[in-house]
Amino acid sequence: RAMxxxxxxxxxxxxxxKSRQILADLEFQDTPEVSVSLHGSSFDFPxxxxxxxxxxxxxxxxxxxxxSAESPFEIADGAITYSGFKLIHGKGVGTGTFTYDFAGxxxxxxxxxxxxxxxxxxxxxxxxxxxxxxxxRFRENPTVNVDGSVHMKDIHQNNMRIKIESAEGxxxxxxxxxxxxxxxxxxxxxxxxxxxxxxxxxx
Numbered sequence: 001r002a003m004x005x006x007x008x009x010x011x012x013x014x015x016x017x018k019s020r021q022i023l024a025d026l027e028f029q030d031t032p033e034v035s036v037s038l039h040g041s042s043f044d045f046p047x048x049x050x051x052x053x054x055x056x057x058x059x060x061x062x063x064x065x066x067x068s069a070e071s072p073f074e075i076a077d078g079a080i081t082y083s084g085f086k087l088i089h090g091k092g093v094g095t096g097t098f099t100y101d102f103a104g105x106x107x108x109x110x111x112x113x114x115x116x117x118x119x120x121x122x123x124x125x126x127x128x129x130x131x132x133x134x135x136x137r138f139r140e141n142p143t144v145n146v147d148g149s150v151h152m153k154d155i156h157q158n159n160m161r162i163k164i165e166s167a168e169g170x171x172x173x174x175x176x177x178x179x180x181x182x183x184x185x186x187x188x189x190x191x192x193x194x195x196x197x198x199x200x201x202x203x
Contacts, residue, residue: 001037008032016044018102027065030057038075046078046103054082061124065089078103092116092141105152109160112146118164126150129158132195133188135172142166148190155193162188169203 007028012020036052056069071085079101087094096112107125114121118138122130129150148160169182182203189196 003033003035005031005033008034019045022102025062027060027063028058030059032056032059036075045075049076051075062127064120064124087116089116089120094121096146105154106149106157107152108149109146112144114144114146115141116144117141118144118162126152128155129160129190129195132190136170136197137172138166138170139168140166142170142184150190158190158192160190162190164188 008026009023012023015023033055034052036050038048038050038052040048040050051072051074053072054070056066059066059069066087066089069085069087071082073080073082075081079099081097081099083097085095085098092115094112094114094116096114097110098112099106099108099110101108118136118141119130119134121144122133143165145163146160149158150160151157164184164186166181166184166186169180169184172179172181181199183201184199184203185201186197186199188198
């Protein structure tokens with residue numbers, strides 16, 4: 001059992017190479033608070049099991065900053081699952097269940113409800129998918145519901161469904177022209193290497 005208010009980089013020498021790489025993608029302006037109970041045969045992440053709670057202040061993942069986040073979490077089978085997390089950035093809030101499966105090289109999202117910037121959220125998970133949705137320029141952050149998974153190595157294992165409600169609308173460039181939409185409802189299905197977007201209602 002442990003409680004820490006140290007920066008996670010302090011533990012880097014005791015971690016495996018993959019865990020150290022994840023730490024390298026993180027930046028901390030505020031010191032995180034971690035309470036955890038772990039057991040295992042070594043500090044290699046796939047061999048650890050346990051649970052705990054996490055509280056973050058100003059923190060960035062791959063250059064995307066949040067103001068705060070908190071969640072209980074569980075570590076098992078080479079994965080860490082944050083159930084019932086709450087993440088805040090400005091006026092945007094995200095809630096749901098998030099699993100980072102290091103052993104399976106996969107990210108799983110369940111019952112996500114977000115008013116955060118969609119590109120920023122995906123940049124912290126998979127920069128390639130973030131670039132694929134960047135052309136949809138929302139005037140204000142939409143309400144987004146997400147379920148599914150993306151693979152960190154093999155895009156052919158991606159399967160994620162996204163529902164979007166944008167009260168203020170968005171702009172999208174097509175064939176050299178900018179299409180401007182008002183209040184919009186849409187769905188996006190990320191299926192392997194293909195992104196299918198369907199606008200179900202738009203002004």
